Amino acid sequence: MDLTPYVTALQNDLAVAAEAGGPEARAIAERLTAPLDSAVRLALLDALSAAANEITRDLAPGSVDLRLRGREPSFVVTPPPAPAVFDEATAPTEAPTAPSSRPTDADDGPMTRINLRLSQDLKDRVEDAARAAGLSVNAWLVRSATAALDENTGPRRPERRAPTGGGRFTGWVR
DSSP states (O other): OOOHHHHHHHHHHHHHHHHTTOHHHHHHHHHHHHHHHHHHHHHHHHHHHHHHHHHHHHHTTSEEEEEEETTEEEEEEEOOOOOOOOOTTTSOOSOOSSOOSSOOOTTSSOOOOOOOOOOHHHHHHHHHHHHHHTOOHHHHHHHHHHHHHHHHTSOOOOOOOOOOSSOOOOSOOO
16 A cells, blocks of 8 residues: 555645745745655554554454555455355264253353453463364353363263172182
8 A cells, every 4th residue: 555645645735734824834844744754654554553453353353454565554354264164965964972952052041251360371272272263262162161061961971880798709819
């Protein structure tokens, strides 16, 4: 993105405004236009950067980055990952082995907020996993918690306990 037309337009507007002030104002405006070039470019870059951040917040998990090559900024847009498309040809034909008795949709029921304290390493790993799954950290944590709870509520193997009382024992003892 070439900022030169915007900087030139501002310099021209300053020159037109200085014409109304007479020859002294015109001379001051001419002396100010060269030093203002860098300041105007920096102000425009700040505005573009703020706009990119605002767009990124609305586009999450996609993003918009502002990059500078030489004196010219450029935008790099990373769109959000495409949602998975259901294909009947590749869909599994078997029913899941442990059907969940609870709904897995996180939007069912009232929502509550919790504070969760994680080590920085664990937080980084969670963010990486969420990014890889194309989800927000919150959505990834909800799905992970739901999967963990559903895994624990599935059919269990009976616990093996030692026989009590008059049971028969076989084997070798040293």
